Amino acid sequence: MAILGFLRDFPLHGYDLKNRVASLAGHVRPIADGTLYPTIKKLEDAQCLTRRTAPGSVAAPRHMLEITQTGTDQLRRWLRDPEPGFITDDNKWYVMLAFLHHLENPREQALMLARRREFLDQPAQLFFDADGAPIPPERLESPFRKGLMQIHRSTNLTEIDWLDRQIAELNQRAGYAVRQREGS
Amino acid sequence: MAILGFLRDFPLHGYDLKNRVASLAGHVRPIADGTLYPTIKKLEDAQCLTRRTAPGSVAAPRHMLEITQTGTDQLRRWLRDPEPGFITDDNKWYVMLAFLHHLENPREQALMLARRREFLDQPAQLFFDADGAPIPPERLESPFRKGLMQIHRSTNLTEIDWLDRQIAELNQRAGYAVRQREGS
DNA sequence: TTTTTAAACCTCGGAGTCGATATATCTTGC
DNA sequence: GCAAGATATATCGACTCCGAGGTTTAAAAA
Incomplete structure (x- = not known):
């Protein structure tokens, strides 16, 4: 790709x-x-x-x-219908982003960003105790695991913020294009 | 691992x-x-x-x-002397962080964080023009590439901030441990 | 009673990636 | 005049990983 x-x-x-x-x-x-x-x-x-x-x-x-x-x-086929890993794996997602502009329809672009946005929305539960219950960051003993979850949360919010702005802009452009075609 | x-x-x-x-x-x-x-x-x-x-x-x-x-x-060997990918690949680095506390020496822990910090310090040049010259974010035409670089920069700063605080704390603890052993 | 579902484990073939190795070409330094 | 080093392409064997399929066990649903 x-x-x-x-x-x-x-x-x-x-x-x-x-x-x-x-x-x-x-x-x-x-x-x-x-x-x-x-x-x-x-x-x-x-x-x-x-x-x-x-x-x-x-x-x-x-x-x-x-x-x-x-x-x-x-x-375009790869961009339009990517393997799941291209949404959930950061490295692969970056490759998607690097070439998403080759998908010329803004609605299709927005769709991909929305899929990523949906993935990032799920609360990250990274660590579990012996019973299988998720451990919240504040109850983690390792400062590294705590930091990992903090960084993860913070960077997710950064990306979500950008995604929301970008999706809004793309949808606006798509709507405008439709109105143009409809001559209204 | x-x-x-x-x-x-x-x-x-x-x-x-x-x-x-x-x-x-x-x-x-x-x-x-x-x-x-x-x-x-x-x-x-x-x-x-x-x-x-x-x-x-x-x-x-x-x-x-x-x-x-x-x-x-x-x-411990894997944690102490990881393959390069474990520093540069985000996914693998997260695995490092998740288990770094099993490396019991705070100095060794700090050393790994410092390696990551050094890697993040290098300015990211992701895209190049036909002549091979790096393109700064503001000159990128694709909003996705622009966003990619913005997100990358922002998340890097977040992690660097955490790394610096953590490294300082670990070094302080290591120094304290040395002073304890020396009985001063 | 039988079927289905879920937990739990395992194997095999194929696809993808890497590292080592090899080769050809041109520039630069000695 | 020649060796060294960077550019540039290619192959091969080893290794890793996955997906598909299959097995066993027990509980739940039919």
């Missing part, structure tokens, strides 16, 4: 892609060569991208990768 | 462990049976835990798992 998402902006070669994906995913989590190049080949076989050999600007020749219409469709 | 960490608190059976790990890791990311049970067996083979069959309280018999001294040592 990140590969196709970046290629939507402009053509890139593998080495460049590697660095961009690394900077984005999980914030500087490197992606291995053994992962990247087979994936590129898979996307090429699926006709999601085309390859054009160009002289390397500094060294060995590059394979400039360009996204196709099939690839764009695939990307 | 999460398995041994939870078993440090009190003995548990696999099914219970599954739910606890799921609640913690990535906040309600379920862990598959096909991952859990082979891992338990691996830890048992490595003598990190022992198994004692007990009648199931509700249904089928349970295998109560208890951590051994070897397991405790292993857990």
